[in-house]
Amino acid sequence: MILQIDIGNTRVKWRFGNGPEMLERGDHPRAEIAMLLETIPTSITPAAVWVASVAGESIATELGQACQQRWGLTPWFAESSAQVLGLQNSYVEPGRMGVDRWLAMLGAWHSRRQQVAVIDAGSALTIDFVAASGQHLGGYILPGMDSMERALLSDTDRVRFGTAPRDRLEPGRSTEAAVYNGLLLSQAGAIRLALEQVSGDCELVFSGGNGALLCACLGLGGTVEVDLVLDGLLLLGAESGLGASA
Numbered sequence: 001m002i003l004q005i006d007i008g009n010t011r012v013k014w015r016f017g018n019g020p021e022m023l024e025r026g027d028h029p030r031a032e033i034a035m036l037l038e039t040i041p042t043s044i045t046p047a048a049v050w051v052a053s054v055a056g057e058s059i060a061t062e063l064g065q066a067c068q069q070r071w072g073l074t075p076w077f078a079e080s081s082a083q084v085l086g087l088q089n090s091y092v093e094p095g096r097m098g099v100d101r102w103l104a105m106l107g108a109w110h111s112r113r114q115q116v117a118v119i120d121a122g123s124a125l126t127i128d129f130v131a132a133s134g135q136h137l138g139g140y141i142l143p144g145m146d147s148m149e150r151a152l153l154s155d156t157d158r159v160r161f162g163t164a165p166r167d168r169l170e171p172g173r174s175t176e177a178a179v180y181n182g183l184l185l186s187q188a189g190a191i192r193l194a195l196e197q198v199s200g201d202c203e204l205v206f207s208g209g210n211g212a213l214l215c216a217c218l219g220l221g222g223t224v225e226v227d228l229v230l231d232g233l234l235l236l237g238a239e240s241g242l243g244a245s246a
């Protein structure tokens with residue numbers, strides 16, 4: 001079976017198994033990638049390791065060495081391309097599109113074949129549109145909630161706050177509420193406005209650490225699929241002839 005790894009900007013998520021039968025999963029801070037394999041149970045012996053990474057070359061090298069050492073395996077790294085399985089990239093240089101966006105689009109569109117808005121709310125917020133035909137119509141890349149919060153903290157003296165966000169958009173009556181509701185408002189508002197830029201109905205598919213929060217805030221329906229990137233990774237790996245049932 002295949003070990004699937006999603007290396008994001010702050011966290012690394014992994015799962016082990018085939019398709020709907022995912023046996024084990026976990027996540028780990030990206031800063032400690034060298035320790036990642038030590039958190040994976042010894043009962044897991046993958047036939048292959050497939051990776052979606054938005055991190056730099058050094059992280060890939062580090063993971064490659066660790067996989068070689070532990071299982072004698074060289075991981076396969078997914079890449080964005082001009083088209084795959086009917087999904088078509090809009091970039092002139094398709095390789096420049098973040099592979100997490102590309103795989104999330106594949107995961108969301110392939111099972112639906114209708115127009116979708118793919119919203120990945122992690123360290124960054126990305127909003128991508130795919131037409132029913134599979135054509136990528138374009139997208140947006142914004143700072144995520146934590147980045148926005150850090151920017152606000154570093155650029156102001158009197159904005160200080162402490163608790164976790166709630167799914168509320170009402171005007172805040174304390175610094176804390178004004179900040180958190182403001183952060184949410186900016187993300188939810190951006191999504192609302194983005195949806196106005198494309199014609200026709202879109203099915204909304206949310207992913208990422210803040211996906212469920214934003215889905216609840218917006219109240220526009222849609223589904224939350226936390227494994228969108230890994231679902232796309234499985235599709236691409238199988239299509240690339242790597243053998244999904246290995």
Ligand SMILES: Nc1ncnc2c1ncn2[C@@H]1O[C@H](COP(=O)(O)OP(=O)(O)OP(=O)(O)O)[C@@H](O)[C@H]1O
Pocket residue numbers: 007008009010011012054100120121122123124125144145146207208209210
């Ligand atoms: N339990 C949680 N653990 C970590 N982050 C969480 C959690 N719940 C919500 N979050 C939010 O999710 C964000 C991280 O999202 P995600 O796990 O998708 O990160 P990522 O994959 O590194 O990001 P990106 O997809 O932009 O590379 C954090 O900024 C935080 O605001």
Ligand SMILES: CC(C)(CO)[C@@H](O)C(=O)NCCC(=O)O
Pocket residue numbers: 009054096097098099100101124126141
């Ligand atoms: C936008 C992020 C950071 C989201 O994780 C990632 O997809 C990325 O690094 N993308 C490269 C730039 C692009 O997608 O155009």
Ligand SMILES: [K+]
Pocket residue numbers: 006007008009100120122208229
């Ligand atoms: K991600």
